[in-house]
Amino acid sequence: MKHLKTAVLLAAVALAGPVLAHGDVKNPVVKMRHAAMKAIADNTKVLGEMAKGALPFDAAKAQEAAVAIAAQAAMTPAMFEDPSNTDPKSEALPAIWEDFADFTAKSDALVAAAEGVDTSTLDGVRAGLGQIGGACKACHSKYRE
Numbered sequence: 001m002k003h004l005k006t007a008v009l010l011a012a013v014a015l016a017g018p019v020l021a022h023g024d025v026k027n028p029v030v031k032m033r034h035a036a037m038k039a040i041a042d043n044t045k046v047l048g049e050m051a052k053g054a055l056p057f058d059a060a061k062a063q064e065a066a067v068a069i070a071a072q073a074a075m076t077p078a079m080f081e082d083p084s085n086t087d088p089k090s091e092a093l094p095a096i097w098e099d100f101a102d103f104t105a106k107s108d109a110l111v112a113a114a115e116g117v118d119t120s121t122l123d124g125v126r127a128g129l130g131q132i133g134g135a136c137k138a139c140h141s142k143y144r145e
């Protein structure tokens with residue numbers, strides 16, 4: 001994936017638009033975290049549906065989804081950096097701030113997984129999806145309620 005850095009920046013700008021409302025969450029940073037996770041999940045779903053044939057394989061769309069995942073994952077640590085941003089509805093565990101370096105490494109692992117997807121073939125998307133799914137799970141199992 002050449003030119004990924006530029007593409008990531010463009011995607012970040014595009015996605016920085018309206019922050020989605022999430023239930024009764026009041027804290028704006030927590031809202032932003034939820035919106036970022038939702039964007040990550042929505043784009044992972046696009047790859048997932050292509051992988052199982054529910055969506056036709058489309059290399060450009062797969063590339064777009066992978067870039068969006070990488071962009072959101074790259075911004076994740078900054079959104080979690082300040083532990084004073086919290087909300088009763090948040091599922092973020094205090095362990096995040098006990099080992100923020102590891103939390104950051106787990107975000108970086110998702111960036112790497114998303115950047116590593118070979119979006120030129122369906123098999124590449126399938127393999128990449130496995131890597132991406134593993135990165136979600138590695139972080140959630142430790143840092144999400």
Ligand code: HEC
Nearest residue numbers: 034037040041044090091092106107110135136139143144
């Ligand atoms: C570096 C850690 C990390 C990674 C990697 C990560 N997540 Fe999350 N995710 C979290 C944390 C922490 C929360 C809880 C945030 C909160 O409730 O404040 C969360 C919450 C979520 C939510 C719920 C959002 C909401 O509105 O309540 C979804 C959906 C989600 N993640 C999907 C994913 C998917 C899909 C991936 C992988 C493609 C992924 N996440 C990767 C840390 C991570």
